[in-house]
Structures are given as C-alpha cells and as structure tokens.
Amino acid sequence: MLKITLSKKNKRILFISALVVILAGFLYFLLFFKNRNVVAVVNGYPITIKDIHIEADVSPSVYKEMLEINPKSVVEEYTNQILLFQEAKRYERELKKDIEPLMKNYYIKTLTKMYVDKVLTERIKITDEEIAEYYNAHLEEFLIPEKVRLFEIVVPTQEKAEDVRRRLSLGESFELIAANESISASRERAGDLGWIDVRKLEPELAALISKMTPGDILANIIRTETGYHIIKLAGKMESRMLTLQEASPGIKEMLVSFKKKGEVEKIMAELKEKGRVKIYTERLEKLK
Numbered sequence: 001m002l003k004i005t006l007s008k009k010n011k012r013i014l015f016i017s018a019l020v021v022i023l024a025g026f027l028y029f030l031l032f033f034k035n036r037n038v039v040a041v042v043n044g045y046p047i048t049i050k051d052i053h054i055e056a057d058v059s060p061s062v063y064k065e066m067l068e069i070n071p072k073s074v075v076e077e078y079t080n081q082i083l084l085f086q087e088a089k090r091y092e093r094e095l096k097k098d099i100e101p102l103m104k105n106y107y108i109k110t111l112t113k114m115y116v117d118k119v120l121t122e123r124i125k126i127t128d129e130e131i132a133e134y135y136n137a138h139l140e141e142f143l144i145p146e147k148v149r150l151f152e153i154v155v156p157t158q159e160k161a162e163d164v165r166r167r168l169s170l171g172e173s174f175e176l177i178a179a180n181e182s183i184s185a186s187r188e189r190a191g192d193l194g195w196i197d198v199r200k201l202e203p204e205l206a207a208l209i210s211k212m213t214p215g216d217i218l219a220n221i222i223r224t225e226t227g228y229h230i231i232k233l234a235g236k237m238e239s240r241m242l243t244l245q246e247a248s249p250g251i252k253e254m255l256v257s258f259k260k261k262g263e264v265e266k267i268m269a270e271l272k273e274k275g276r277v278k279i280y281t282e283r284l285e286k287l288k
Contacts, residue, residue, distance in 0.1 A: 149235035154184035161228035
C-alpha cells in the first residue's frame with residue numbers, strides 16, 4: 001500500500017487553506033442571513049425589514065394598515081425618505097446647530113419612555129388573584145351586548161322602496177340592488193352596516209329586529225331624513241358575559257398600566273427628594 005507523508009510545510013499550507021475555506025463559508029453564511037432581511041438598497045444603503053417595522057411603530061396606524069395591503073408602496077416611500085436623507089447629509093454641518101436641540105429633546109423623551117416601559121414595567125407583577133378579584137368586582141364591564149349585523153337599501157321614494165321590496169320577493173340579490181341603486185354611503189359596502197349594538201338602535205326598530213332571524217328582510221319600510229330604508233338582518237350575536245379566561249389579558253394590561261403610573265409617581269417623589277432642582281422664577285416671563 002502506498003503511504004503518503006506530508007512535510008511540515010505542506011501540512012501548514014493545508015491547514016491554512018482549510019481555515020480560509022471555513023472562514024469564507026462563515027462569512028458567506030453571515031452575509032446570506034443578513035441580506036435575506038434586506039428589502040431594498042438605496043445607493044448602497046440597505047433597508048431591512050426591521051427598519052420598516054420600526055417606521056411603522058412610530059407612524060400613524062394607517063401606515064401599518066398600508067403595510068398589510070401594499071407593502072411595496074411602503075418600501076418605496078421609505079426609499080424616497082432615504083434618498084432625501086442622503087441629499088440632506090450634504091448639508092449636515094450647516095444644519096447641525098438646528099438638529100442638536102431637537103435630537104436632545106427626542107433622546108430624553110425616548111430614553112425616559114423606554115425606561116418606564118422596559119425597566120419599571122418589569123418590576124410590576126400581576127397575580128391571578130388580583131385579576132380574578134377585579135373581574136368579580138366589575139362584572140358589568142365584561143358583558144358583551146347583543147349585536148346584529150344589518151344591511152340596508154335606501155331609496156328616495158316610497159314607490160321605489162315598494163318596487164325594491166317586490167323585486168326582492170322575486171329573488172333578486174339584496175346586495176346587488178344595494179350596491180347599484182342605494183343612495184346611502186353604505187352602497188360602497190353593498191349595503192353592509194356592520195355589527196351594531198342593539199342598544200344603539202331605535203327601540204321600535206330593535207323590537208322588530210328581535211323577532212327576525214338571519215336572512216329575513218324587515219317587512220316595514222323605515223322612513224328617515226335620508227330616504228326610505230329596507231333592512232335585512234344578516235347575523236345575530238346574543239348577549240353574553242366574557243369568561244375570566246377571556247377577560248384576563250385585558251385586565252392584566254389595565255392593572256399593569258395603573259401600577260406603572262403608581263411606580264412613576266413613587267420614583268418621581270424619591271428623585272425630587274434626593275435631587276437638587278432650582279427654578280429661576282424671575283426668568284419665566286421670557287418663556288411667554
């Protein structure tokens with residue numbers, strides 16, 4: 001059998017080569033996982049999924065809704081922001097004096113909020129007994145009222161309403177008539193008024209609807225200032241009480257919020273007692 005022996009020099013070369021291959025593979029692995037979270041690159045500047053999510057967290061709720069509906073438009077808007085930022089960087093030195101006071105206040109507020117939300121809140125412990133005690137003492141808060149889902153067709157005259165009623169009795173689609181002929185804004189949703197708390201309906205209408213079953217069309221034509229309404233009952237949810245298990249997350253969040261406020265007031269009292277604060281009252285007029 002042929003036996004191959006390697007010199008010390010060859011062993012060293014082989015070891016270094018293997019090390020380079022391993023290092024290259026590791027770097028490729030890191031870059032692969034880093035780049036997989038990049039959703040766009042603007043002049044070499046990578047925009048990550050985390051960047052977009054942070055932007056969504058500090059933006060109005062419509063931003064998050066758009067992220068669900070059309071994420072591409074959100075990313076395009078962010079790329080526009082980065083393009084403008086890159087241009088603004090050219091003027092950073094002359095704008096710095098205006099930026100620093102704003103950044104100072106923003107940093108103070110953000111760090112304080114993080115301290116309260118992360119550090120102080122972690123000290124707060126809510127027990128199952130506290131949750132149950134609150135639940136039993138405030139049962140009325142956990143009553144889900146009876147709700148109904150209504151559809152409507154609104155037309156301008158009594159004659160038109162009666163004609164629509166006749167067509168419905170012959171099998172025409174309520175939703176199609178609502179979408180095509182209703183004069184109400186609900187026509188954009190094929191007449192859907194959504195789920196409505198029965199207590200918010202006119203008593204007479206609530207009494208009539210209570211006798212209906214889902215799918216029924218109200219026999220009475222309801223007249224209002226808007227026009228003549230034909231009402232369809234699409235669904236019913238009976239009144240019920242949330243169970244302790246269902247109510248627990250909301251109760252815990254509320255109790256944490258309440259206790260967090262107490263923690264802030266407590267630590268503020270301690271800091272004021274220990275700290276040295278001087279307000280120059282004679283200079284306050286300059287603030288006006």
